[in-house]
Amino acid sequence: MSASRSRQAAADLLIETLDNRRTLDEAMELSETYGALTGPDRGFARAMASAALRQLGRIDKGLAPFLNRPIETAVPPARALLRIGAAQSWILDTPAHAVVSETVNAAKQWARARSASGFLNAVLRKAVNDRTAFDAAPTTSVWPDWLTVELMTSLGVEGASALARLQMEEPDLDLTVRDEGFAEDLAKRIGAKRVGLGSLRVASGDVAGVEGYRAGDWWVQDAAAAIPAQLLGIESGQTVFDLCAAPGGKTMQIAAMGAKTVAVDRSRTRLQRLEENLERIGLQDRVEIVADNAETWSPDALADAVLLDAPCSAFGTLRRHPEGAWIKGPDDIARFPGVQLRLLKAAARLVKPGGTIVYCVCTPLKREGADVLDAALKETGLQRAPINAEEAGAFADGLTGKGDLLTLPQEGFAHDAFFISRLRRTA
Known part of the structure; x- marks a missing residue:
């Protein structure tokens, strides 16, 4: 049951984000489905939604051969669950049988998506066994076409492709230390490495759990932003x-x-x-x-x-x-x-x-x-x-x-x- 709720929440985050044009952070604040989750279930839902958003354009191209109509014509809950299922299979390497069964179960147990359970079952059974179109999609297709053109105009094909590859990975956490004289000592204690012009980099995770947060020793800031x-x-x-x-x-x-x-x-x-x-x-x-x-x-x-x-x-x-x-x-x-x-x-x-x-x-x-x-x-x-x-x-x-x-x-x-x-x- 918790797996189905997590998938429902992940789908709801996509709906809030893509259909209502909100940031993912705003979506997590507003989604009641996501808000009802706790602990690992909440983290799982966020991971699925984030994976789908990171490669959304490639996911849609990967799903296209299995659809009779553009994915945008599907009702929002079905569209969102389909994207979440594809992200699990192609990006998060979830076993095929789990992707299909749990996504279909999530639809059946969610009033907003119940009528689409048969559609999801038919499409995902094919998609989890054939990622050809997903793998063939250009790196820059993670974005909508208009943005790809904008970025290629400014950066060239190579520069835009590098930016797209970067987007596919979860970023590390960069910290700016209030007192530079304290930076080396803190880096050793939290297992951070120095990057950029002196920022500390640690693995992404619970910000408040990193030593020095409550003491105000540092703040989160990308190395380039510093x-x-x-x-x-x-x-x-x-x-x-x-x-x-x-x-x-x-x-x-x-x-x-x-x-x-x-x-x-x-x-x-x-x-x-x-x-x-x-x-x-x-x-x-x-x-x-x-x-x-x-x-x-x-x-x-x-x-x-x-x-x-x-x-x-x-x-x-x-x-x-x-x-x-x-x-x-x-x-x-x-x-x-x-x-x-x-x-x-x-x-x-x-x-x-x-x-x-x-x-x-x-x-x-x-x-x-x-x-x-x-x-x-x-x-x-x-x-x-x-x-x-x-x-x-x-x-x-x-x-x-x-x-x-x-x-x-x-x-x-x-x-x-x-x-x-x-x-x-x-x-």
Whole structure:
């Protein structure tokens, strides 16, 4: 019975995510079916949903030979259970008989899917014994076609394929340590390795169970996400504005460096998360929080440096949030460059002459990175302050000819894809 409930919950997570366009985290909060599970059953449901989302496009191509109509025409519960069953068979290596029997049982015991049990039985009996179409599907078909085109346009076939391969694997957990002098000792105690510019990497798992969580010794932050704050070149006591700051990983980095930190974000909900994170780490007294639109915010004095982690498509984080490829569309992406340019112009207004701005987006799309930057340089008194190989460290292969940084995945070193540029205000 618990196996059936787990499959029902996994299917419900897919419905919440794909049909209602929610993140997987939001789906887990909202799904009553998932919420009713506990312990291993809950972990099993999440693992199945995550596996399906990581390779959704390939799963649909793998199932196509066994369907008379496109999978999108099936009712949501049947469609979701079919994808979960295929993910179990082709990705999680669940025995064929268990995939068929437990998925069909899940349908029979779920009022929303009961009428589809015969359909599921017929399709899965064939699918579990023939993964030919799944294996033949291109790596980049993990995404919808329009996104594959976008990423290939920005990165080329090889770059896009590398990003797709990265998405297929569950990511490790990267930590930023509050006190760098404590990092080596902590790494030994928790069995972590040093990666990037000093991050600690441990196997994915229960975050709260890792030593130092309750003491506020570290926070979760991808190794690539930890780069921008380190490029500010700030000194203790200087004033730094962190624009679009929530949920606060970079804010905490800046505060831990001893800067007078002002975190600005228009979302009060996200700022609440930032406040909670600051309290756990013990940095709440070092940060001023401002609930305002960074485009129009007008402080009493200018900053020595500004960090702008601008809203973006977030396609550089698909290895951690694979549903992002399916809950966003071309129209959603089209609005970001305008927002990013306006925010960069605001950052130029908020920093002192001679001050530093670091602009970053967690996406490799050229239209949100280099194109936005080029437009800002034409319309503001900003100039590039090129990032050098020593500063980029393990990410130096991603340096462009202009001194920007694109953190694409490397052999043996998985991380998110960021575009990062450092600028100076000249007037």
